Amino acid sequence: MAESALSATGPGQDGTSEEVLLRDYLHRVGDNRAGLYAVHVHLSDLRPGNRQPNFIRIAARSFEYLVNNFEATLYPMSNADLILVCRDVPVDEVDSVILKARALFHEDPLTAGEDGAFGDRFTTWYDLSQPDDYVALIGIADQLLAETLQRQRREAEAVAAAGARAMTGRPLDPPTLAAIRQQLQGARLFDLIHQQTAVQVRHGGKGRVLFREHFVSMFELQKRVAPGVNLFGNMWLFQYMTEFLDRRLLAILSRRGLDEGKDSISLNLNVPTVLSRDFQEFHQGLGTLANRVIIEVQLIDALADMGAFAYARDSLRERGYRVLIDGLNPFALQFFDAQPLEADFIKINWSREFLGDDANRRPAALSESVARAGPERIVLARVETEEAVKWGTGLGITGFQGQLVDEIVETMSDRGMI
Amino acid sequence: MARSPESQRLVPSQEHLLLDYVHRLEKHKQDRRAVHIHLSQLKAFHRREQHVRAAANSFEPLVKALQGQLFVLQNSDLVFIYKAEVHPQTETIVQRVRFLFSDDPLLADEGDEGGGFATWYDVEKEFDRILQLVQGLVRVDRRQIAREGARMDTRAALKARQEKGEPLTPEVLGRVEAALERADLSNLVRRQFVCSLSANMVPEPVFSELFISVGDLRETLLPGVNLMSNRWLFQHLTRTLDLRMLAMLSKTDHITISGDISFNLNVSTLLSQEFLTFDDNITARRRGSMIIELQHVDIFADLGAYLFAREFVQEKGYRVCLDGVTHHTLAMFDREELGADLIKLLWHPEFAHLSEEAPETIRTIVRRAGEGRVVLCRVDNRQAVDFGRAMGIGLFQGRHVENLIAEDNRRRELLRLKRRIERG
Numbered sequence: 052m053a054e055s056a057l058s059a060t061g062p063g064q065d066g067t068s069e070e071v072l073l074r075d076y077l078h079r080v081g082d083n084r085a086g087l088y089a090v091h092v093h094l095s096d097l098r099p100g101n102r103q104p105n106f107i108r109i110a111a112r113s114f115e116y117l118v119n120n121f122e123a124t125l126y127p128m129s130n131a132d133l134i135l136v137c138r139d140v141p142v143d144e145v146d147s148v149i150l151k152a153r154a155l156f157h158e159d160p161l162t163a164g165e166d167g168a169f170g171d172r173f174t175t176w177y178d179l180s181q182p183d184d185y186v187a188l189i190g191i192a193d194q195l196l197a198e199t200l201q202r203q204r205r206e207a208e209a210v211a212a213a214g215a216r217a218m219t220g221r222p223l224d225p226p227t228l229a230a231i232r233q234q235l236q237g238a239r240l241f242d243l244i245h246q247q248t249a250v251q252v253r254h255g256g257k258g259r260v261l262f263r264e265h266f267v268s269m270f271e272l273q274k275r276v277a278p279g280v281n282l283f284g285n286m287w288l289f290q291y292m293t294e295f296l297d298r299r300l301l302a303i304l305s306r307r308g309l310d311e312g313k314d315s316i317s318l319n320l321n322v323p324t325v326l327s328r329d330f331q332e333f334h335q336g337l338g339t340l341a342n343r344v345i346i347e348v349q350l351i352d353a354l355a356d357m358g359a360f361a362y363a364r365d366s367l368r369e370r371g372y373r374v375l376i377d378g379l380n381p382f383a384l385q386f387f388d389a390q391p392l393e394a395d396f397i398k399i400n401w402s403r404e405f406l407g408d409d410a411n412r413r414p415a416a417l418s419e420s421v422a423r424a425g426p427e428r429i430v431l432a433r434v435e436t437e438e439a440v441k442w443g444t445g446l447g448i449t450g451f452q453g454q455l456v457d458e459i460v461e462t463m464s465d466r467g468m469i
Numbered sequence: 470m471a472r473s474p475e476s477q478r479l480v481p482s483q484e485h486l487l488l489d490y491v492h493r494l495e496k497h498k499q500d501r502r503a504v505h506i507h508l509s510q511l512k513a514f515h516r517r518e519q520h521v522r523a524a525a526n527s528f529e530p531l532v533k534a535l536q537g538q539l540f541v542l543q544n545s546d547l548v549f550i551y552k553a554e555v556h557p558q559t560e561t562i563v564q565r566v567r568f569l570f571s572d573d574p575l576l577a578d579e580g581d582e583g584g585g586f587a588t589w590y591d592v593e594k595e596f597d598r599i600l601q602l603v604q605g606l607v608r609v610d611r612r613q614i615a616r617e618g619a620r621m622d623t624r625a626a627l628k629a630r631q632e633k634g635e636p637l638t639p640e641v642l643g644r645v646e647a648a649l650e651r652a653d654l655s656n657l658v659r660r661q662f663v664c665s666l667s668a669n670m671v672p673e674p675v676f677s678e679l680f681i682s683v684g685d686l687r688e689t690l691l692p693g694v695n696l697m698s699n700r701w702l703f704q705h706l707t708r709t710l711d712l713r714m715l716a717m718l719s720k721t722d723h724i725t726i727s728g729d730i731s732f733n734l735n736v737s738t739l740l741s742q743e744f745l746t747f748d749d750n751i752t753a754r755r756r757g758s759m760i761i762e763l764q765h766v767d768i769f770a771d772l773g774a775y776l777f778a779r780e781f782v783q784e785k786g787y788r789v790c791l792d793g794v795t796h797h798t799l800a801m802f803d804r805e806e807l808g809a810d811l812i813k814l815l816w817h818p819e820f821a822h823l824s825e826e827a828p829e830t831i832r833t834i835v836r837r838a839g840e841g842r843v844v845l846c847r848v849d850n851r852q853a854v855d856f857g858r859a860m861g862i863g864l865f866q867g868r869h870v871e872n873l874i875a876e877d878n879r880r881r882e883l884l885r886l887k888r889r890i891e892r893g
Contacts, residue, residue: 103740351766351770386802
């Protein structure tokens with residue numbers, strides 16, 4: 052995401068980047084600095100999810116009023132920061148514009164401080180008539196330019212290096228989707244199915260396996276059937292694609308059967324798939340082993356037709372399956388009540404970007420929402436760092452899944468602890 | 470509204486109305502007759518909606534002349550209670566209804582007598598029998614509600630598939646998108662009013678929703694393809710429709726717009742360059758008259774984007790309406806928590822069959838959301854309005870509301886005419 056933010060406001064090829072323009076301007080004004088001041092808006096410190104190019108573009112537009120009506124210039128930096136340079140503009144006018152920009156990101160920890168107050172991390176003000184501030188801002192401008200050049204180099208390397216974590220390529224569109232669907236009918240997929248273990252950590256560090264999620268690796272799928280296409284680039288079309296992937300997955304698992312072990316497995320399926328004949332057939336092959344299978348359903352899939360979801364959930368339960376709601380971010384629970392979903396598990400996808408230095412903007416609301424949903428039912432997924440585990444355990448969550456968990460499971464099973 | 474045990478079911482079914490009617494009849498039973506027509510015994514293919522409606526319509530003249538009252542029961546049976554003086558006409562009508570179904574085995578087996586088709590009662594002499602019959606119907610009604618509801622849904626879904634055509638595929642979607650980019654959709658824009666209703670059902674428009682008729686779009690672009698068959702592909706298509714709608718709203722000469730308006734958009738559209746351009750071209754005053762409707766599925770697909778977009782548009786002066794809330798999901802969302810100005814709740818007949826404690830829960834949710842901030846939409850009949858009012862909902866939208874507006878206009882027109890004649 053950081054790389055796409057760059058392309059939106061990035062410097063031109065000819066070196067006339069905003070960074071360069073700002074630096075030139077500051078040098079040009081020389082001693083003519085009466086009434087001149089600047090505000091540095093630190094949008095680069097936003098969580099990555101809030102630092103998307105269209106967000107930044109909209110935030111930058113808040114300043115148009117100042118630029119059009121006063122002697123003011125806005126320099127959008129390539130790292131998403133904004134630098135506003137004003138001469139004799141009433142501070143109140145600037146304040147009200149910054150207040151609006153701040154409100155846009157009010158869910159972000161960056162905006163927690165008060166405007167201009169000590170400890171405000173959203174903005175820094177420079178009185179350019181004062182030599183100290185003037186020199187300081189020139190320093191910042193130099194630094195931003197250096198960083199930009201460095202980042203450009205790094206990003207060129209990153210793009211070159213294959214297997215970046217974020218999927219790259221042009222976003223999925225209907226004709227491409229049609230082609231992928233064709234391809235998928237005959238493509239070999241069984242070797243793209245991977246497993247990841249979710250564990251429940253109990254007192255004293257002992258753990259037990261909750262389930263092993265079976266999933267199709269989208270990165271490998273991209274390589275096989277859609278090189279150059281970002282499958283995640285269009286949410287709705289991706290969702291549609293998963294509907295026919297479901298069928299393939301079920302067919303493969305039917306052939307393969309469940310392993311000898313006692314561990315449960317989980318599968319991501321769409322609600323219409325659960326109600327389809329393909330699932331019927333899968334179930335018939337499974338028989339009484341259904342109680343070892345957990346069906347994961349995306350939250351938006353459930354919301355799209357709650358009647359169908361409730362019906363699917365109840366009929367799954369009747370046959371012994373358990374149901375998991377997937378696709379929540381760490382603060383989603385604060386915005387809806389998960390109780391009516393009556394799920395056995397709720398999966399939250401942990402992401403660093405949702406946490407500020409203080410871990411959360413509204414810790415009370417967060418723990419309250421987790422308590423309401425039932426921490427014992429929650430599985431924190433995409434756990435890659437200790438920090439994530441700490442965040443989860445702090446909220447009473449005991450279920451974990453992710454890269455870090457994989458490593459721990461390996462160690463534990465080596466020592467016979469699991 | 471008084472809260473009798475009946476009212477806990479939210480809306481009285483015909484069975485309950487009939488029971489109520491029979492109770493009141495006890496004091497006026499002389500010279501009354503009743504006939505129970507057993508359409509429920511007919512073969513299913515004869516019991517279609519249009520057949521039952523046709524049968525019920527036959528009684529219309531007598532009902533209009535205030536000679537009798539007709540009840541159409543859940544199982545398709547008809548009960549007609551009438552004044553003895555119209556007994557001959559009633560016999561003729563029942564004969565005519567019978568004729569409608571003359572090839573049904575129910576009638577074929579019985580010869581001309583038709584005893585199994587209709588049962589006749591003299592209310593004065595057989596009041597207890599009638600009361601028993603009706604009480605029995607109410608009990609059955611309660612039991613059947615859940616089951617019938619489910620069956621009707623499946624049937625309705627099947628019917629929709631047959632009527633609406635082949636499912637949409639990505640190939641076709643690509644073609645539709647390309648066609649939409651060029652097509653002039655202004656003649657496909659429809660408008661529906663959101664109204665408050667006075668005690669005697671006079672509608673007062675509060676704002677109107679503009680939308681592109683998907684049914685007509687299909688007829689124009691791709692007859693035989695069901696654009697709504699896959700929710701994800703349709704959701705994707707709405708992004709293209711969003712852009713067309715914004716383009717039309719920018720050119721006011723395309724559509725005459727008066728009063729406050731609402732329209733559906735995707736969150737991603739609000740964050741697009743096209744919306745920023747649209748926003749640039751309209752005056753601040755018009756922003757205040759616009760309500761942007763967002764689907765809850767879209768909101769939860771990217772909650773972060775929603776929170777940002779909502780803040781952005783509200784700050785500009787637009788209002789935001791949470792759309793797509795159903796009887797299943799109402800309890801899950803808090804308007805204030807989501808920061809929406811309005812909530813649109815989709816009417817569904819199942820609202821009338823919810824659990825006993827449901828009405829109180831819904832009333833609490835409506836009260837918390839704010840009476841003037843909840844819109845009951847897809848209001849197709851009086852039942853929906855009665856339900857909404859009982860729940861404390863103040864705003865209504867749907868076919869029935871459109872009818873009320875038309876009726877009100879007619880009434881005003883007549884009034885004007887009358888005044889002119891009087892003055893004449």
